[in-house]
Amino acid sequence: MPRAKGRRYRLAILKLDRLGDGVLSLGSVRLLVKEFGADQTLLIISNVAEPLFRNEFPGVDMLVLPPFSQSFWPDFVQTMIWHASWLRAIQADDLVCLRHQPSDYLHAIASLVRARQMHASEWLGAGESVCLAYTRCRRVPYPEYSAEGCLELEAHRRVTQSVLGRSVSFNDIIPVLHSSFATGDETLLVCPQAGAAIRQYPPASLALAIALFLQAVPEMRVVVCLPPGTLRTPYEQSLQNAGVSSVFWVYPANLGELRQAISSARLVLAPDSAPAHLTTAMNKPGVFLLGGGHYGMFAPWRRSTLQVWLNHHTDCYQCQWRCSHAEPFCITHIQPSAVAAALQSVYAAAGVQCVLAAKKQSA
Incomplete structure (x- = not known):
């Protein structure tokens, strides 16, 4: 009050x-x-x-x-x-x-x-x-x-x-939240949940994208971030089916813990969601999956080239999420290979910026 x-x-x-x-x-x-x-x-x-x-x-x-x-x-x-x-x-x-x-x-x-x-x-x-x-x-x-x-x-x-x-x-x-580049283990933070299920990337496609990315960066540790009480079984099973093992699971209890998880990650993968906007405001490297329900209204936006938003254009864009199809093709037709390629590109760009930042600090 x-x-x-x-x-x-x-x-x-x-x-x-x-x-x-x-x-x-x-x-x-x-x-x-x-x-x-x-x-x-x-x-x-x-x-x-x-x-x-x-x-x-x-x-x-x-x-x-x-x-x-x-x-x-x-x-x-x-x-x-x-x-x-x-x-x-x-x-x-x-x-x-x-x-x-x-x-x-x-x-x-x-x-x-x-x-x-x-x-x-x-x-x-x-x-x-x-x-x-x-x-x-x-x-x-x-x-x-x-x-x-x-x-x-x-x-x-x-x-x-x-x-x-x-x-x-x-x-x-432009929204700005202060953060820093990750300095510990190489971590891919995956935040698969959105405010509505229709905006979420299918678990099987998500797992395949992660598996393809790990082929190029096998040393990357995968951490899946879910809201407290969320059932992890669909994601866990899909990751196992895709051959992704040694996955860590975190359930931030509050905003501070969520910001810490994002800040300590090398790279973030998420749908259009609060974690995506937090990551972008913190200027952290991230790849975000954006549907067409209200495309352009709340995203895409970025603070730098470290943030990439992927989408699959369909004729039914701007439906306000009143989907007329069996599934939201604007989300489900984003190819896992495209997600993996974007992750590799952003990861490489982030590595260059880390090197430049380290040189600046030592100068």
């Missing part, structure tokens, strides 16, 4: 979203906090992204809410009962919404905050059914195209630029 109920802030940022989406907003949030002051900013964030924002913005007040409201009862009603008094007590000069997909849940929360000026994007093609709207809102159009490949980051840039009243470049809002 905020440190004082009824306090006035220069800036309140509304970002109720998943962890990966929170990562994508880091650059904009950092720029806005720097401009308005940490002690003059309130973050209204989700419980799933709270550890990320607490770590990155320790001096900023935060109000933590559920990321979404799946139904009017009990989700929406209970959230309002528990948090409406705190929301009504918030006073802010500027309220900035960095979730661009419209919803009446966001509209209701924003309407309770006493803000002089609201800032948000206007996404006419979102396809969401809403009854409410933001008041006293300065809107910028949600992008239809981004030269950098990620519409969400471009939307963040546009909103941030509108709030600040000055030019903001794409590089200004």
Whole structure:
């Protein structure tokens, strides 16, 4: 909760979203906090992204809410009962919404905050059914195209630029998390889970890609990273069938442990997921498998050539994951050989950067 109920802030940022989406907003949030002051900013964030924002913005007040409201009862009603008094007590000069997909849940929360000026994007093609709207809102159009490949980051840039009243470049809002190259054993960290099963690469294809990569880099240790409680049997059986042995399994209990696993790895393999966005923000070497459900919206993006996103284009792209086929061909038709080749390429590039970094330190 905020440190004082009824306090006035220069800036309140509304970002109720998943962890990966929170990562994508880091650059904009950092720029806005720097401009308005940490002690003059309130973050209204989700419980799933709270550890990320607490770590990155320790001096900023935060109000933590559920990321979404799946139904009017009990989700929406209970959230309002528990948090409406705190929301009504918030006073802010500027309220900035960095979730661009419209919803009446966001509209209701924003309407309770006493803000002089609201800032948000206007996404006419979102396809969401809403009854409410933001008041006293300065809107910028949600992008239809981004030269950098990620519409969400471009939307963040546009909103941030509108709030600040000055030019903001794409590089200004690129998410950055600090990390370092791995210095221990050669480790391939595999994070196979995504937020929805439809976005996940089939275990058999994943195992074959890993086996092909290990033929070129046999000294690489394979670590599979799964959320706590996830059944590992499908992956374990597929890896065994592909001839991949001596696999290590980790189950990070929190964000800190997940970041440590990524930071200590030489290379990361994942679908479009929070680990993929964390890896990219940390500028770690990684290969990520991207489907077409909302291709270009949240990915691809990269901090350097060390991050590669693979996809298989189909005519049904932008289906919003309402797949009309027996399986998501945009994911399942990514060839294991292409995944292995990308891993080899990124691994080689990372090796060159490690050598250059070592020379720089010894100079």
